[in-house]
Structures are given as C-alpha cells and as structure tokens.
Amino acid sequence: MAEQSTGGESLLFLTDENLRKGIEAMFFAYRGFTADPDRILENMDYGRAHHRAVHFINRSPGTTVGNLLTILGVTKQSLNRVLRTLFDDGLVEARVGKQDKRERHLYLTDKGHSLERALSDAQRARMRAAYRAAGPSAVQGFRTVLEAMMDAEQRRQYQGPKEGST
Amino acid sequence: MAEQSTGGESLLFLTDENLRKGIEAMFFAYRGFTADPDRILENMDYGRAHHRAVHFINRSPGTTVGNLLTILGVTKQSLNRVLRTLFDDGLVEARVGKQDKRERHLYLTDKGHSLERALSDAQRARMRAAYRAAGPSAVQGFRTVLEAMMDAEQRRQYQGPKEGST
DNA sequence: CAAGATACGTCAGCCATGTTGACATTCCAA
DNA sequence: TTGGAATGTCAACATGGCTGACGTATCTTG
Numbered sequence: 001m002a003e004q005s006t007g008g009e010s011l012l013f014l015t016d017e018n019l020r021k022g023i024e025a026m027f028f029a030y031r032g033f034t035a036d037p038d039r040i041l042e043n044m045d046y047g048r049a050h051h052r053a054v055h056f057i058n059r060s061p062g063t064t065v066g067n068l069l070t071i072l073g074v075t076k077q078s079l080n081r082v083l084r085t086l087f088d089d090g091l092v093e094a095r096v097g098k099q100d101k102r103e104r105h106l107y108l109t110d111k112g113h114s115l116e117r118a119l120s121d122a123q124r125a126r127m128r129a130a131y132r133a134a135g136p137s138a139v140q141g142f143r144t145v146l147e148a149m150m151d152a153e154q155r156r157q158y159q160g161p162k163e164g165s166t
Numbered sequence: 167m168a169e170q171s172t173g174g175e176s177l178l179f180l181t182d183e184n185l186r187k188g189i190e191a192m193f194f195a196y197r198g199f200t201a202d203p204d205r206i207l208e209n210m211d212y213g214r215a216h217h218r219a220v221h222f223i224n225r226s227p228g229t230t231v232g233n234l235l236t237i238l239g240v241t242k243q244s245l246n247r248v249l250r251t252l253f254d255d256g257l258v259e260a261r262v263g264k265q266d267k268r269e270r271h272l273y274l275t276d277k278g279h280s281l282e283r284a285l286s287d288a289q290r291a292r293m294r295a296a297y298r299a300a301g302p303s304a305v306q307g308f309r310t311v312l313e314a315m316m317d318a319e320q321r322r323q324y325q326g327p328k329e330g331s332t
Numbered sequence: 333c334a335a336g337a338t339a340c341g342t343c344a345g346c347c348a349t350g351t352t353g354a355c356a357t358t359c360c361a362a
Numbered sequence: 363t364t365g366g367a368a369t370g371t372c373a374a375c376a377t378g379g380c381t382g383a384c385g386t387a388t389c390t391t392g
Contacts, residue, residue: 013305013306018297019293020225023221023286023293025316025324029313030192031317048377048378049379064340065340075379077381101387102389123189127185127315128185130311135310137307139311141304141306141307142191142312144301144307148296150197151201154194230368231370232369240349241351243351244349246369263368267360268360269368
C-alpha cells in the first residue's frame with residue numbers, strides 16, 4: 001500500500017501547516033459529503049442515522065442487528081430507535097434467522113430500496129464529480145490516506161462483505 | 167488542479183463500486199479522524215462543537231463571531247451556547263472591535279491555547295501517521311479529491327486566512 | 333434437563349448540539 | 363435621525379448519541 005519513494009526523503013509534506021490543511025479539508029469535505037443526502041432527508045422524518053442504516057443494510061442484505069451495531073458503532077438503544085421507524089414505515093424488513101432464531105436478518109423492502117437509491121444517487125453524484133475532477137491517481141491517493149486514517153477495526157469493516165470484486 | 171491524463175481515458179475508477187468504497191472510506195475515516203479529540207473531550211464538559219470553535223479561533227485569532235458563524239455553518243444560538251461556556255471557563259476572550267464596536271474579536275487565552283494544543287496534537291498525530299504511511303503523492307491526491315468534494319463556499323473558507331502559502 | 337450466555341427489544345431519562353422564533357442592545361452609515 | 367447590521371439571549375423543540383435496568387426468546391453447555 002505505502003508508496004514511500006520520494007527518493008530524497010523530503011518530509012515537507014508532514015509539516016504542521018500541511019497537517020492543519022488536511023484536518024480542515026476533512027472537516028469541510030465531510031460537510032459537502034453529507035450535504036446532498038441531508039437535503040433529501042430533511043423533508044422526511046429521517047436523519048443521517050437512517051441513511052447509515054439503510055446504506056449498510058443495502059450493502060449487506062441479510063445482515064443481523066448485531067453486525068449493524070458493530071459497523072455503526074452505536075448502542076442498540078440508539079439503533080433500535082432508528083430501525084423501529086424503518087420497520088414501521090415499511091422500508092426495512094426483519095426475518096428471523098433460520099439457523100439461529102435469536103437473530104434478525106435485515107432486508108430493504110422495495111420502498112427501502114427506492115429511498116436508498118435516492119440517497120446514494122445524490123451522494124455518488126458528488127463523489128463522482130470529485131473523482132472525475134481529481135483524476136484516477138488522486139483517487140488512489142485519497143483512498144490510501146483514508147484507509148490509513150481509520151482504526152484497525154474500522155478498516156476491517158471497510159473491506160466489505162465481498163472480497164474479490166476487482 | 168485536475169490532472170486528467172490517463173491517456174487511454176480509462177474511466178474504470180468511476181464505477182459505482184468504486185464510488186461506494188469511497189463513500190464508506192469517508193465514513194469510517196471520519197470516525198477515526200474525530201476519535202482521538204473526542205476521547206479527550208469526553209472527560210471534560212466539552213464536545214466536538216467546542217473543539218471546532220477553539221480550532222478556528224486558534225487558526226484566525228481575532229476573528230469575529232460572524233466569521234465563525236459562516237465557517238462553522240451553524241446558527242448563532244447554537245454557537246453562542248458553546249462560546250458562552252468557553253468564555254465562562256476562561257478559554258476564549260472577546261474583545262470589542264476598535265473600528266466597529268459591535269463586533270467581538272475572539273482570542274484564545276493561555277488556557278484556551280493549552281486545550282487547543284492538546285486536541286490538535288492528538289488529531290495531528292493521527293493525520294501524520296496516515297500521511298507518513300501513505301506517502302507524499304497519496305497525500306496530494308487526498309487533498310485534491312477532498313477539495314473537489316467541498317461546496318464552493320466551503321472551499322473559499324478552506325483556503326484559510328493566509329493566501330500565498332504554496 | 334437445568335443453567336447460563338447470547339441476541340434482541342424496550343422503557344425511562346440524560347446530554348450535546350442542532351433548529352426557529354422573538355426580542356433587546358449597540359452602533360455604523362446613509 | 364433612522365434603518366439595518368452585529369451580537370446576545372430567552373424559550374422551546376428535535377435528533378441522535380448515551381447509560382441503566384429489565385424482559386424474552388433461544389442457543390449452548392455442563
């Protein structure tokens with residue numbers, strides 16, 4: 001992953017000033033990153049928490065409540081509040097596990113898929129524009145730095161459910 | 167900025183799968199990004215909002231309340247709650263403007279500087295580790311993509327108080 | 333089989349941080 | 363002198379975190 005080959009080992013990119021810029025870039029970019037889905041959600045009774053739940057259920061259909069808790073890093077009470085509204089509104093469906101009947105496997109309904117689509121279309125549009133403007137090698141660097149910035153556990157979650165998808 | 171020179175115009179980096187990975191990378195990385203300062207803050211009576219205020223006052227000493235409102239993108243009521251506790255605890259000082267006496271210019275006190283130091287040391291440490299692991303060209307790409315992901319107004323704020331620092 | 337552990341749901345309450353709306357003060361500028 | 367700008371503040375509310383406590387299936391293990 002790490003492509004440490006500056007040759008002259010110029011570490012100028014590690015100055016406090018550069019780090020500060022990176023920090024602020026994360027702050028402002030994250031705002032942009034969430035702005036479009038937020039705009040969609042604010043008309044409905046949902047928030048960012050619902051977006052996250054829907055996103056990860058879509059990514060890993062049939063995932064359990066416990067898995068989702070691990071990925072999202074919130075308490076079950078907090079997640080439950082969100083899931084309950086998604087059940088009630090018919091966006092998410094919970095099926096009792098076949099092997100372990102204690103588990104609830106979560107799936108998006110058609111209605112859930114259409115919300116997910118709307119949200120991720122908006123978010124992907126911005127991401128795509130940024131990628132296109134920056135170009136492939138910048139995107140590569142972007143991903144590399146972000147991965148290095150995650151906690152180890154988060155990095156594992158990040159690899160996703162399917163592995164060999166290249 | 168944009169270094170679109172793939173030659174063969176291979177747009178494979180714009181697949182939905184790649185965009186999804188970028189989206190999740192932002193999500194997980196942002197968690198890591200805020201984790202260390204959050205740990206420091208949770209012992210005190212402060213939260214992320216205080217961190218942001220202190221950060222930007224430190225970056226632009228003497229900035230006004232109005233400036234801060236623009237940068238942070240929250241309501242004055244929300245910001246005021248935060249600023250009041252920072253005043254009361256002697257971390258931030260407000261001086262009445264000399265030219266325009268309606269304005270309050272904000273400065274960190276010594277105590278404020280020491281909190282800012284603690285928070286930004288923690289955050290910079292993670293950023294530095296990520297930068298170092300990723301290498302200079304990845305960092306370049308990281309910054310390029312993040313800048314492209316911001317809203318235009320945010321991008322202006324991001325340039326910071328000093329201009330010619332390249 | 334009995335007992336403990338696990339997965340999940342839920343009630344109740346607290347906290348941080350965002351929001352609107354309304355109103356007061358001070359001061360600049362036309 | 364008057365309108366608007368910059369700021370502070372009170373009140374009320376929403377979202378989405380949190381802890382603690384408790385209940386209920388269900389699985390697992392002695």
